Structure formats: C-alpha cells, structure tokens
Amino acid sequence: MASDTHQLDTLRGEWLGRIGAAADLPALETERVAALGKQGAVTQLLKTLGAMTPEQRQTEGPRIHALREAVTEALAARKAALEAAELDRRLATETLDMTLPVDTGAQGTIHPVSQVMDELAEIFSDLGFSVATGPEIEDDWHNFTALNIPESHPARAMHDTFYFEQGETAGPAGAGAEGDRRMLLRTHTSPVQIRLMQRQELPIYAIMPGRTYRSDSDATHTPMFHQVEGLVIDRGITLGHLKWTLETFLTAFFERDDIVLRMRPSYFPFTEPSAEVDVGYHMEKGRRVLGGTEKWMELLGSGMVHPKVIANCGLDPDEWQGFAFGCGIDRLAMLKYGMDDLRAFFDGDIRWLRHYGFSALDVPTLSGGVGA
Numbered sequence: 446m447a448s449d450t451h452q453l454d455t456l457r458g459e460w461l462g463r464i465g466a467a468a469d470l471p472a473l474e475t476e477r478v479a480a481l482g483k484q485g486a487v488t489q490l491l492k493t494l495g496a497m498t499p500e501q502r503q504t505e506g507p508r509i510h511a512l513r514e515a516v517t518e519a520l521a522a523r524k525a526a527l528e529a530a531e532l533d534r535r536l537a538t539e540t541l542d543m544t545l546p547v548d549t550g551a552q553g554t555i556h557p558v559s560q561v562m563d564e565l566a567e568i569f570s571d572l573g574f575s576v577a578t579g580p581e582i583e584d585d586w587h588n589f590t591a592l593n594i595p596e597s598h599p600a601r602a603m604h605d606t607f608y609f610e611q612g613e614t615a616g617p618a619g620a621g622a623e624g625d626r627r628m629l630l631r632t633h634t635s636p637v638q639i640r641l642m643q644r645q646e647l648p649i650y651a652i653m654p655g656r657t658y659r660s661d662s663d664a665t666h667t668p669m670f671h672q673v674e675g676l677v678i679d680r681g682i683t684l685g686h687l688k689w690t691l692e693t694f695l696t697a698f699f700e701r702d703d704i705v706l707r708m709r710p711s712y713f714p715f716t717e718p719s720a721e722v723d724v725g726y727h728m729e730k731g732r733r734v735l736g737g738t739e740k741w742m743e744l745l746g747s748g749m750v751h752p753k754v755i756a757n758c759g760l761d762p763d764e765w766q767g768f769a770f771g772c773g774i775d776r777l778a779m780l781k782y783g784m785d786d787l788r789a790f791f792d793g794d795i796r797w798l799r800h801y802g803f804s805a806l807d808v809p810t811l812s813g814g815v816g817a
Contacts, residue, residue, distance in 0.1 A: 453512055456486070456512065457512050457516075460487070460512075460515075461515065461519050464480075464519045464523050465523060467523055467527070469527060470528070473520065473524060480516050480520075481517065487509075487513050490509045490512070491509055494509065552804070553805065554802025555805060555807065556798065557778045557782060557784070558774055558775060558778060560807065561774050562654050562673075563809050565774070566652070567811060568694055568697045568811065568815060569652045569694065571697075573650050574651055575650065576651065577637055577651045578653065578654075579640050579655070581630060581656055581657075582630060583628070583630070583636050584626055585626070585628075585629065586626075587636035587640065588606075588629060588633075591639045591754065591757045592714060593715050593753045593757070606630070607629060607658050608627065608628070609628040609629060631657055631658065632657060633674070633771065634653040634654070634673070635653075637653040637655070637674070638676045641676065642755070643758050643759065647678055647679070647765060648680070649677065649679070649767070652674065652676075654671065654672070654774060655671065656669055656670070657669070667775075667787055667788060667790070667791055670787070673771065675768075675771070676768075678750065678755070680764065682749075682767050683766075684718070684720075684768070686768060687747055687749070687768040690768075690770075691706060691722060691745075692704065695735075697815065698781070699735050699780075700815065701736045704724065704735060705724070705737065706722055706723065707722070707725070707741060708720040708721070708723075709721045709723065711748075713746055715748075715750070715751050715754050716749055716750060716751055717751045717752070718748055719749075720747050721747075722744055722745045722746070722770070723742060724741070725737050725738040725740065725741055726739070726740055732783060733780065744780075745771060745772030746770065746771055747769065747770035747771070748768065748769065748770075749767070749768050750768060750769050755767070775787055782801060
C-alpha cells in the first residue's frame with residue numbers, strides 16, 4: 446500500500462500544481478473537467494472503489510476521497526483568486542463616460558386621466574381660472590344640503606351614495622353647523638364649490654378636478670370615477686358667459702374649430718336655470734368624432750348657481766351671481782382618445798397603458814397643443 450499512497454500523493458501534487466498554474470477562468474474550467482468531470486482522473490479513481498475488497502475499500506476510500514476534497518478546495522480557491530484579479534483589473538482600466546446617453550430601460554407612462562387633468566388645468570388657467578381641491582370624505586351638509594338637496598329631496602336617490610357608519614370617521618373640519626354630520630364618500634366635486642364660496646375672497650373663477658364615488662358599475666360607469674367642475678362667482682354673470690366658456694374650453698380641448706354646442710333646459714337642484722349641454726359629432730370608420738351637427742350627444746351639465754346655494758354660503762344672491770358646470774374626466778378621455786370601455790381605466794393592465802398612455806415629456810400647452 447505504500448506505493449499506492451505514494452502514487453496518490455504524487456497525483457495530488459500534480460493536480461494542485463496544474464490548478465495553481467491556470468491562467469484564467471476558462472483554463473481553470475478545463476482543469477476541473479479533467480479532474481472531476483465524468484471521465485476525469487479523480488472520478489476514475491473513485492470508480493475503482495467498487496472493485497475493491499471491503500478491507501481495501503476501508504483503507505483506500507478515505508485517501509481517494511481526501512484527494513477529491515483537496516482538488517475541489519484548490520479549484521474554489523483558484524477561482525476566487527482569478528475573479529478578484531479580474532475585478533481589480535477592470536476597476537483599474539475601465540472608465541465611465543458621463544456624457545453618454547443613459548439607457549433607461551422600460552419607460553413609465555402617464556395615465557390618460559392624469560394627462561387630461563393637466564390639459565384641463567392648462568386650458569382653464571389660460572382663461573384665468575385656478576385649480577381647487579377638497580376632501581374626498583365629505584359630510585352630508587357640504588355634499589347635499591348646502592347644494593339645495595335637503596334630506597327628503599328625490600335627487601339624493603340618483604347619487605347611489607357610499608355612506609359611512611355613524612362614528613366611523615370624524616370627517617373633515619368645517620361642516621355647516623346647521624347641517625348633518627353624517628359622513629360619506631363625495632358623489633361629486635360640487636362640495637368643493639361650497640368650501641370655496643365659504644372661505645375664498647370674491648370673485649371666484651376655479652375648476653375642481655378630482656375623484657368621486659357612486660355605487661354603479663358597467664361599461665360606462667365605475668364606483669370610482671373622475672370629475673371636473675367649474676365655478677364662477679362674480680357680479681353681472683349671465684348664461685352668455687357660461688356658453689362662451691364652454692365653447693372655448695371644448696374647442697381647445699378637442700383641438701377642433703367645428704365644435705358646436707346645443708343647450709337643452711334641464712334640472713339640477715343647485716342651478717337655476719339648468720341646462721344639459723350636447724355636442725355635435727359624426728361617425729368616421731365606426732368611431733365617434735366630435736365636430737359638426739350630424740348627430741348630438743350629451744356631454745355635460747351646467748347652469749346658473751341657484752340663489753339658495755349662494756345664500757347657504759353666506760353671500761348675497763342679489764349682489765353675486767355665477768355659473769357652474771361639470772363633466773366626467775374619464776369620459777372626456779374616452780371621446781378624445783378613442784377608448785370604448787371605462788372599466789379599462791382602472792384595471793391596471795400595463796398593455797392598455799402602454800397603448801393609451803402618454804410620455805412624461807408630453808406636457809400639454811396651448812401653444813404646442815394639449816393633445817398627444
């Protein structure tokens with residue numbers, strides 16, 4: 446057995462020398478396969494154990510396994526040394542050119558609702574309007590009563606309101622002392638109009654975009670949707686000012702000069718007189734395209750602010766008049782950019798957003814165009 450032991454020691458020294466002399470990782474991999482691969486020298490020695498007697502296997506087995514462990518450890522140590530040397534070489538020789546363009550990879554996109562909100566803000570700011578916001582959890586007084594919709598009013602049934610349990614939330618500060626403190630998810634952005642008239646100096650020219658909530662869901666309705674309302678409170682305001690504002694807004698938003706409006710008498714508790722606003726459209730390749738008077742579709746509601754609403758906010762309706770209007774932001778996006786199902790706005794499908802979304806650099810401006 447002495448000769449066998451001597452042979453194993455010689456073989457061990459030979460392999461450790463070959464591994465230590467490997468100049469790079471490919472050369473080291475070649476030595477690993479030659480030693481430990483299926484046909485490797487050390488592997489072939491391990492296969493001889495099966496033909497030995499139990500006494501020989503008890504003696505030679507530990508020696509051959511020790512050889513394999515020594516070779517395996519040497520391979521791991523040499524690999525770590527070569528990788529460290531390669532890293533040091535790269536750190537010493539590679540440079541980074543900061544002037545090269547950055548590869549940003551996957552790009553995010555602006556949601557169409559966010560884009561349309563920016564377009565609305567751009568158009569109305571050019572008309573002298575500010576942008577106002579308010580709480581989405583409202584009290585009954587701001588959402589209904591102050592808007593001339595008392596507890597028994599049938600219009601409340603049209604809103605499909607999400608109410609909170611009594612005491613579930615304290616609600617926002619500033620509810621009318623005379624009003625109900627029952628809390629709810631606002632059904633429209635009109636409560637922001639009440640808050641503006643209560644706290645802001647007159648005159649008021651503002652739009653109020655934001656999320657609203659109603660218990661309804663189908664292809665054209667969702668439980669949460671986006672709405673924009675406009676409010677003007679000043680002296681000497683008439684329906685003529687309302688019609689001009691809407692015509693100017695829609696012409697700029699849809700970027701067409703042939704937008705035609707039709708105002709029909711209607712009813713809203715918070716405006717008097719009230720008017721539904723229709724817009725003319727025609728069909729092109731099975732799609733609605735706004736412009737002309739071939740067909741008509743309802744687009745928004747509007748009217749002169751009701752004197753009772755003005756009085757509820759502590760103002761004199763004989764001195765101050767105003768108009769208000771409101772429409773769905775999601776619907777504006779659908780009409781302008783050719784979307785046919787409102788529910789897709791909230792599905793979170795990245796494929797839909799890549800198709801309809803906007804680049805972060807698509808900043809709407811009246812001079813450059815508010816559309817894509």
